[in-house]
Amino acid sequence: MARHSPCLGICQLDDATGFCVGCGRSSSEIGDWISMNDADRDQVWAKLPERRAALSIRVQLQPWTRNELIEWAERTISDRLGTWVTGAPGAVAEFPCTTDRNIDVETTSDGIIARASDASFRLRVSDKVRAFTFANEGAVVLGLPKARARLKSNSVLEDLGVDADAIDDGHRDEKLFDLGIGRKGSRFYIRTADIGLVGTLSEQTGRHWSEVMPAIGTRLRNGAPTRIIESAAARIETFARILISEAESPFGAHICFLPDDLQSGEEIPAGLALPEFALPVAIFYPHTVPA
Secondary structure (H helix, E strand, O other): OOOOOOOOOOOOOOOOEEEEOOOOOOOHHHHHHHOOOHHHHHHHHHHHHHHHHHHHOEEEEEEHHHHHHHHHHHHHOOOOEEEEEEEEEEEEEEEEEOOOOOOOEEEOOEEEEEEEEOEEEEEOOOOOOEEEOOOEEEEEEEEEEHHHHOOOOOOOOEEEEEEOOOHHHHHHOOOOEOOOOOOOEEEEEEEEEHHHHHHHHHHHHHOOHHHHHHHHHHHHHHOOEEEEEEOOOOEEEEOOOOOOOOOOOOOEEEEEEOOHHOOOOOOOOOOHOOOOOEEEEEEEEOOOOOO
């Protein structure tokens, strides 16, 4: 697979160095990129880290091809290197990969699937998925062009029928409801086979989540249905019980639903914002290594 361009859409040459303040390439490297072979492109990519550091470029696109990205993602789980996250501030799912957790991970035809007792995680990697890193930050954000990353933005509870795209076959006959968090890049689902809960949720369709949650909160806590957060490339399905008190510390995979944070309308934490052309689909946070 051809090595993609490092362009971030910020096309301006630095007067002192002659390098682009977005990607770090020279004007000749930019002009010749299309005609370069992969070996020449790899040589350019190898020069970029030093140039970016000199230019204090914070957001940095990585050169990984689709296959390289899949191999890296599989390794983050199999080697227990950190935590995968998807969602938006206020509605976030976390799939931690720590040495004390039993996790099975498999490479599929289009990405990876990881399973633990409390959650499942699926990452689908197309040739348009890009990996972004940040100077002085350990996080890796996966993004897609906005046209490919946008999901139907829904602001009311909606009955979606059965979950035909569930990670595992055994859940594909269960009912799926979109809570309607109103984001372009992610959605929050509730999935259940409980007929009583299906009825309760059906009664709330067409209402904003701020009206729905007070009405169904107790039923959700007692029934602990599957909660799902999904982007255009990632899905985390959590099966663990719902935390009742904010004082409870989450252990293992979980979903945070924080109404105050959700009011912000943000798609990603401000410190991990992507270039204008992209929307986030997943974030990987490596374990902090003690100094």
